[in-house]
Amino acid sequence: MSEIKEFESVDSALHQLPKDDYERVKKILYGNDTHEISIPEESKEMASKYNIELISCGFNCKEEQLRSPKVVRIALFQHKLVPFPTTTPIQEMKYALFKFANKAIRIAARAGVNIFCFPETWNMPYAFCTREKTPWCEYAENAQFGPTTKMLQELASIHNMVIISPILERDEIHNDSVWNTAVVIDNHGDYLGKHRKNHIPRSADFSEPIYYVEGNTGHPVFETEFGKIAVCFGRHHPLDWLVFGLNGAELVFCPAAAAGVTSEPLWSIESRNAALTNNYFTCAVNRVGIEVFENEFSTGDGKQPHRESEYFYGSSFVTAPNGTRSPGLSRTKNGLLIAEMDLNLCRQVKDQWGFQMAQRLDIYAECLSKATKPDFVPHIIRKACKPFSTL
Amino acid sequence: MSEIKEFESVDSALHQLPKDDYERVKKILYGNDTHEISIPEESKEMASKYNIELISCGFNCKEEQLRSPKVVRIALFQHKLVPFPTTTPIQEMKYALFKFANKAIRIAARAGVNIFCFPETWNMPYAFCTREKTPWCEYAENAQFGPTTKMLQELASIHNMVIISPILERDEIHNDSVWNTAVVIDNHGDYLGKHRKNHIPRSADFSEPIYYVEGNTGHPVFETEFGKIAVCFGRHHPLDWLVFGLNGAELVFCPAAAAGVTSEPLWSIESRNAALTNNYFTCAVNRVGIEVFENEFSTGDGKQPHRESEYFYGSSFVTAPNGTRSPGLSRTKNGLLIAEMDLNLCRQVKDQWGFQMAQRLDIYAECLSKATKPDFVPHIIRKACKPFSTL
Structure with missing residues (x-):
């Protein structure tokens, strides 16, 4: 399977089909169909200079009589750690990633992007495969006052851009606990909150x-x-997606560290199913590349210990509330996906399809409540035993 | 778009790619990967004679130490009404479809199939687009004692086969109400129940x-x-899928009447997402072909009234609990998909992935319960107003 790591993308392979079949x-x-959106030459040149693949996509939406269009541009940034080895001292690693992020944000800013999102734990190696606590826990930062948030607040304010920054969080107030957290910074550079x-x-x-353990911040919509x-x-949990929809989300970002041959076939399914069943936009943004660690670690799969992570397959993409999706970024390269959408499409699809009217949340509240009880009895229909025949 | 109706399938188009890329x-x-399973020549010859596409697929599964394999074969049958016009008298239409079903069941029986499933309202035109009550409501039958169930009970018993028969149900006991219902007949020909x-x-x-209205039979597992x-x-409702999983389903059949260009891109996503998030097999079986009605009807899309239904795009397929899927049947032809699976795979994937351990049903029971209340307040985080500065 090693050669699949080099494979550019399904999208690019499909282009070999005869045009009609494609x-x-x-x-x-x-x-x-989606439409092309204009991206200024300056952004394209910068992307090319910094070796960042740049893809863009516009989703179609009807005009309405009473509501003005709510057109936004979002950017998903997928990036490698390379050329920085995972042994790089923490400050140095963060600084290098900050510099790279700054470049991507500038490209996006020139292209009029309003909301920018990084992959999961973007400012550090995805080191959880090692199960070593040192030095990885030292990467954890205060969500509101840590250096990554501070750095991004400045960029958010300069570029009038909302930034979503998924990091490893340190909560000093609560006994130094550690969390996997996304920080949301508004376009004035203010810390808006975290999830x-x-x-x-x-x-x-x-x-x-x-x-770290399961989050305790509910399902906030910012x-x-x-x-x-x-x-x-x-992304594997339809209920998680569902409740963001119930709370009124129009755009749901899904930052991931998704890797390996078992996971990849799921990638194009889950966030897309979430978009079309909840009728909002989903933006799935993944890490990309392979990360190599100093010490060998085992994977729990019976195979030899090794130093390489699984390959993070990138392929970041956006899905509209009707299930229409954008092309994906490459499986192997740093990339920036810029998408433009009119958020009015969410309600238009709801009006058209009416899933929300047929949802029957009340019966499911009851089902789930029963299913969590220790004495839960599943609803199973068996054939009734026939009585013994009298001879 | 009319030419897309003739397009065989995505699978067949992909075969044009260079082998490695394919x-x-x-x-x-x-x-x-899936594996080939052996299908007897007799089945293949019958399928060819009756003009039924025959595809088969075996899903891989590990042997366990304590549990014996639970290998089953299932068949999904997708079929057109044609050559019977929708104006065919009801008895005649049913009889013709019974005859065709009989052929498909015999092909499946020769191939050792244990469970056989038809598409939605398989024994009648999907006439709900017309909004005419006559004669369509006359197609409704008693689930337990109607002619379709009677006919299938005999075949089930002869062929030692469980049969799932989705029909329009007439409930005489409850004021002649009508339902969209699946009847489950066991392999001894006994009526097991309905959903x-x-x-x-x-x-x-x-x-x-x-x-008809929303069903009142809950989420039974047979x-x-x-x-x-x-x-x-x-299929558009992740909660519906979820609760069948909570009740212990290993194989979930999704009979559909899915048609048209808006719906088709969703078809390969929803049941597959259900399989991989709930870790059971899903079997999506669709009608195929176009149905033409006597009277013109409108679609509510601002276009001219017409007599043709949207095209039912077939493409029936099976997904394993780990998201691996079978090839699909054609978009345009009658077809029979036979799949073999070891049901032990369900628990193996649960053990491997552990989604069920991270599911947190308790918090969702509470979320859904709140969301149904008239005074529900979504969880929204807004920037706090800054206090006026004192001059």
Whole structure:
């Protein structure tokens, strides 16, 4: 399977199909047509100079009689740690990533981006596969006052941009606990709030429960000048997605550290299903590349200990409330996906499809409540035993 | 878009890619490798004779130390009404479809199939687009004692096969009400029970609320000799899928009447997301073809009234508990998909991924309960107003 790591993307492979078939396959796999949006030359040149793939996509939406369009541009930034080895001292690693982030944010700013989102724990190696506490816990920062937030507040204010920054959080107030957290900074550079990951994976190299526990911040939706946004880490958990929708989210960002051959076929399914069932935009942004650690670690899969992480397959993409999706960024390269959407599309799709009217939340509240009880009896229909026949 | 109706399938188009790229694209889009299963020549010959596409697929599963494998074969049958016009008298239409069903069941029986499933309202035109009550309501039958159930009970018993038969149900006991219902017949030909569609669509040509209301049978799982099975009609509703999982389903059948260009891009997403998030097998089986009605009807989309239904795009397929999927049947032809799986895979994936351990149903029971209240206040974080500065 090693060669699949080099494979650029499904999108680029499909372009080899005959044109007619390509169009049909694309329509069936990706949904409605999207349109091109204008990206200034300056952004393109900077992206090329910094070796950042730049893709853009505009989603279609109807005009309404009473509501003005609510057009926003968002950017998803997927990036590697390389050329910085994971052994780089913490300050130095962060500074190098800050510099790179600054470049990406400037490219986005020139292209009129309103909301910018990083992948999960973007400012550090995804070191949870090692199960070592040192030095990785030292990367944890205060969500509101840490150096990463401070740095981004300045950029947010300069560029009039909302920034979502998923980091490892240190909560000094609560006994130095550690969390997997997304910080939301508004376009004036003010700290708006944070959301802690609700569902912690417990498999293969995703040894996150060794470091932190399930989040206690509920399902907040952040009201920004560019729309009501949320951050959902629980891409395998439809309920996590659902409740952000119930709270009114129009754009749900899903920062991920998704890696490996088992996980990749799920990537294009989960956030897209969330978009089309909840009728909001989802923005799935992944790390990219392989991270190599100093000490060998085992994966719990019976294979030899090793120093390489699974490959983070990038492929960041956006899905509209009707299931139409953007192209994906590459599986292997640093990249910036810029998408433009009219948030009015959310309610338009709700009006058209009416899923929310057929949702029956009341019966599910009851089902879930019963299912959590220790004496829960599943609803199973068995054939009744036939009585013994009398001879 | 008319030509897309003729397009065979995404699968067949992808075969035009260079071999290496095809393999990579397939791995990323479809997941783990599957294996070929042996289908007797007799089945193949019958399928060819009756003009039924026959596809098969085996899902891989590990052997365990304590549990014996629970290998089952299932069949999904997608079929057109054609050559019977929708104006065919009811008895005649049913009889013709019974004859065709009989053929498909015999093909499946020769291939050792244990569980057989039809698409939604399989024994009649999907006439709900017309919003006419006559003669369509006359198609409704008693779930337990109607002619379709009687006919299938005999076949189930002869062929030692569980049969899932989605029909329009007439409930004489409850004031002649009508329901969209799946009847489950066990392999001894006994009526095991029924499930009524929980979520009724309310858009475009899916004018089902004109005919029947939301089901009142909960989320039953049927314990059969070949595994614990359920029927989920609510493919757009992750909660519907979820509760069948909570009740212990290993195989969830999703009979559909899914049609048209807006719907098709969702088809490969929803049941697959359900399989991988709930860790059971899902079997999505769709109608195929276009149905033409005597009277013109409008679709509520501002376009001209017309006599043709949207095209039902077939594409029936199966997904394993880890998200790996089978190839799909054609978009345009009658077809029979036979899949073999070891139901032990469900628990193996749960053990591997642990989603069920990170599910936090308790917090969601509370969230949903709150969200249904008339005075529900969404959890929204806004910037606090800054106090006026004192001069």
